[in-house]
Amino acid sequence: xxxxxxxxxxxxxxxxxxxxxxxxxxxxxxxxxxxxxxxxxxxxxxxxxxxxxxxxxxxxxxxxxxxxxxxxxxxxxxxxxxxxxxxxxxxxxxxxxxxxxxxxxxxxxxxxxxxxxxxxxxxxxxxxxxxxxxxxxxxxxxxxxxxxxxxxxxxxxxx
Numbered sequence: 001x002x003x004x005x006x007x008x009x010x011x012x013x014x015x016x017x018x019x020x021x022x023x024x025x026x027x028x029x030x031x032x033x034x035x036x037x038x039x040x041x042x043x044x045x046x047x048x049x050x051x052x053x054x055x056x057x058x059x060x061x062x063x064x065x066x067x068x069x070x071x072x073x074x075x076x077x078x079x080x081x082x083x084x085x086x087x088x089x090x091x092x093x094x095x096x097x098x099x100x101x102x103x104x105x106x107x108x109x110x111x112x113x114x115x116x117x118x119x120x121x122x123x124x125x126x127x128x129x130x131x132x133x134x135x136x137x138x139x140x141x142x143x144x145x146x147x148x149x150x151x152x153x154x155x156x157x158x159x
Contacts, residue, residue, distance in 0.1 A: 010145075010147075011091060011092045011094075012092065012093070013050055014050050014093035014145055015092045015093050015111070015112075015113040015114065015119075017046045017050050018042070018119040019113060019119060019129065020049075021033050021037065021042055021045060021046070021119065021121075021127045022128060022129055023126050023127060024036060024042075024121070024126060025126050026121050026122065026125060026126065027041070029041065029060065031045045032045070033045055037121050037127065038121055038123075039120055040058075040109055041121065042110075042111065042119070042120065042127060043095055043109050046111060046145075047145065050145060050148060051148055051149055052148060052149030053149070056077075056081070072105045072106060073105065074105065074106050074109065075105070075106050075141050078095065078097060078141065079143075082095055082146065083143060083144045083146065084142070085143055085144050086142070087141070090112055091112060092114055092115075093111070093144065093145065094143060094144050094145075095143045095145065096110045096112055096118060096132075096135075096139055096141070097141040097142070097143075098135055098140060099138050100138065106140040108120070108122065112132070112142075113129060116132045117129055117130070117131065118131075118132050118135065
């Protein structure tokens with residue numbers, strides 16, 4: 001298998017894992033497929049399924065954490081564990097971070113699943129696949145998942 005075909009298979013695996021969360025109700029700070037998650041919980045759950053154990057423990061956070069602190073906390077965490085991707089080069093399987101408003105830190109995450117399509121969770125709705133077009137003006141950062149941890153197995157039911 002070539003490196004390009006291995007990358008395509010990996011991206012398809014991540015996109016399929018993200019789509020497996022569709023219909024999961026929104027629950028702030030949760031990360032349990034079929035039970036509840038927020039946008040970060042979706043990324044955490046797909047990480048567990050496609051990479052392995054989570055790389056760091058999540059601290060509790062309030063709904064207004066980005067507005068209150070002003071720091072690029074989500075971007076900084078992504079930089080610690082994911083590989084940055086140019087915004088115009090992101091593809092299926094990449095994590096996308098969005099700003100709700102100009103001049104505010106990025107605080108919403110989604111996973112690209114196909115050209116122009118993302119899976120995300122937001123307050124008041126279940127995890128859904130939607131068009132990226134309505135979110136594209138808010139797109140701030142893109143990252144790719146690292147390779148699977150060698151000893152990792154698929155984990156579906158961790159909080």
